[in-house]
Amino acid sequence: MPESELTHWPVQRTCPFSLPAEYEKLRERSPVLRVRLPSGFDAWVISGLQDIRSMLTDPRFSSDRHNPGFPKIAEGLVAMPDFRASLNEMDAPEHGPKRREVLAEFTVRRMKALSPRIKEIVDAQLDLILRGPKPVDLVSTLSLPVPSLVICELLGVPYTDHDFFQTRTQAMISRSYTPEQRHLATKELLKFLDELVTAKVAEPTDDLLGRLVLKQRENGGIRHREIVELAFLLLGAGHETTAASISLGVVAFLKYPEQLEKALSSPEKMFDAVEELQRFFTIAEAAGARVALEDVELGGVLIRKGEGVIPLSNLADRDLGAFENPDTFDIDRGARSHVAFGHGMHQCLGANLARVQLQVVFESLFRRIPGLRPAIPVAEMAFKADSEIYGMHELPVTW
Template identity: 55%
Template structure:
C-alpha cells in the first residue's frame, strides 16, 4: 500500500499537446496514487479511464463539497464553504441531486437545442463578420471564442450581454490558480450576488427565458427557492462561456497547425462532429474530471480506498489512456469515439454538453467555410496558453487571412 505522496496537485501543463509526464507515470506505474493537495493533506489520484468512470458513477463517492473532509483543490477553499441550503447542483448527492437536475434538464433536450440552432448560427455569423471587418491580424479569442458562448448563454438565461465584461473578468479570477483565496472568494461572491439580484428581478413577472421558466415551474411544484435557482444560474453562466470559449480557441489553433485536418471537414462537413469529439478528448481542458469523497470502503484499480478519504478523478490522464484509446496522443479527427470523459460521466455528467457540441460544430463549419485562408499570425510556441488556470486555453490567438 502506498504511504507517501510523490506528486503535488495541481500539476501544471507545459505543452498544449502533451500531458505532463507525471500523468503517464501515475497511470502506468501506480494508477491509484496518493498525491499532495495544495491546502495540505492528501488524496487518491485515479488515472485510468475505466477507474475514473467507476469513481464518477458510484454512489460510494460523494460530490458534497461542503463536507469537512472533502479534498481541497484550491488553497483557502474551506473558508468559502456555504450552508447546506445554498449547495450547488454539482455538490449534491442522491436523493437530492436527481430532482434538482431533472428540474432544469428539459432546457437542454435535443428538441429545445435544435430550436436554438438558427440563433447560434446568427451569432456566429455576426462574430465572423466582426472578425473580418476588424484589423489584421485579429485576436480570435476576443472576436469569436469568448463572444459566441457568452452571447448564447446570456440569451438562454436572460442575462444582459452588456454585463459580459463583469462576469468574464470575475470568472477569470475564479479560475486562475494564482488568485489569492480572498480575491477568489470575492469574485465568486460578486457573480453569485449578480445572479441572485437578476433572479429577484425576474420573480415579479417571469420572462420566457431559462431562469424565468424555472421560476414558474418550481413555483408550480412548490419547490421554488431563490438561492437554489441563483446557484443554478451561476453554474450555467460560468461554465457556459468559459469552457466552450477555451475549446474554440484551442481547437482552432490545432486545426490551423494541421491544414490537412481542416481540409477533411471542408470536404465533408459530416466529419465535424467527430472532430469536435476528438478535440474534446485530446485537449480535456479541465485536467481533473472532478474530486470526490469516499463515503464507504471500496476497491478501485486494485487499491483499497477507505471512507473519509478524498479522490481526484484525472480526466486528462483518462482521455489519454491507451487501454481506452488507440494511439491516444495522436489527434485524429476521424477517430469518432464518444466514450471520453471530457464532460464527466455518470449522474453529474455536464448538463450543457450537447449545447457545447452544437456551438463548436457551428463555429468550425462557419469559420473555415467563410474564411478559407485563415492562418495563425504567431508561432504556436509563442502563444499565451493558460498554464496558470484550472480551465486550460489561450489568452489570445492572433490570426490573419
C-alpha cells in the same frame, strides 16, 4: 516510492498537444496514487479511464464540497458555508429531481433548434472580425463573445454585463488569484445573480430562468437560492469552457489541416471532430473530484472513508488501453468513451449546447476565412496553465 511516481498535484501542462512528462510516466500502469495538494492536504489521484468511469458512477463517492475530506486543492480555499454550485455538488437522491427540472432545456433536439440563432451570433462576430484590422485576437473577438452571447440569451442574462461576469469567472478559476480574491469574485457574482432572479420572480421572462421560476411557482413555491446557484453554475460553465474549446480547437485545426479538411466534408465528420477535440484536450481535468463516504477499493487500492479523490481526466483520455494512438488528433477514431464532459449522473448538463456551438463556430470560421493562420508561433502563445479550465489567454491570427 520510485522517482517516476507522481507525488504532488496539480501538474502544469507545458504543451497543449502533449501530456505533461509526469503523466507520461504513469500511463502504462494507470495507478491510483496518494499526492500532496498545494493546500497541504493529501488526496488520491486516479489515472485510468475505467477506474474514473467507475468512481464517477459509484454512490459511495460524494460530490458535495462541504463533506469533510473533500479535496481542498488551493491553500486557504474552502467551501463557502452558505453556497454550493447547484447540481455539481448534489448527490443522489437530491440530484435527480433537480436536474430533471432543467434537463428539457438542454436536449439534443432543443439545442439543434438553437443552431440557426447560434449561426447568426457567430456570423455577426465574424463580420466584425473581417471588417477590422489584422492580426486579431480570436479569444476576445470570437471564442469568448459567442458562448457568452449564447448562454446569456438562453438564461436571460443581459449581455451588457458580460465584462462583469467574465472577469469574476476568471478570478474564480485561476490559481494565480488568492483565496480571498476568489471568494470575493464568487460573492459578487452571486449577488448579481440574486438580483437578476429577484427581478424574474417579480416579472418572469421567456428564458430558462424565467421558465424555471414559473415551473417552481406552479409546483409548490419558488426556491430562490436554488435558482441563483443554478444560474451561477450555468453562466460560469456555459461560457468559459466553450470559449476554451473554441480557441484550442482552432489551434488544433491549424496544426492539423488534413483533419480540418475531413471535418469540413460533412456535418457528421464535424461532429466527430468536436468529440475528438474534447478527448484530445480535456480542459476541465479535475471537475469530477469526490470524497469517499465509506471504505472503497479502487484500482487495487483501498480508499478510506473521508479521503478525497481527484480524477486525472486529461491522462485518462489518453489511456493507452482505451484509445489507439491516443496522442494523435484523429477525428476518424469515433471516440465516445472519453470523460471530458464527465460521466454518470453529473455529466455536463450543457454538453449538447457546447457541441452545437463548436460545430457552428468551426464550420463558419474556416469557410468564411479559409486562409486563417497563426499570427505568431503557437509556442509563443499564452495558454492558461494556471487555470482550473485549460485554455488560451490570447489567440493572435491573421489571413
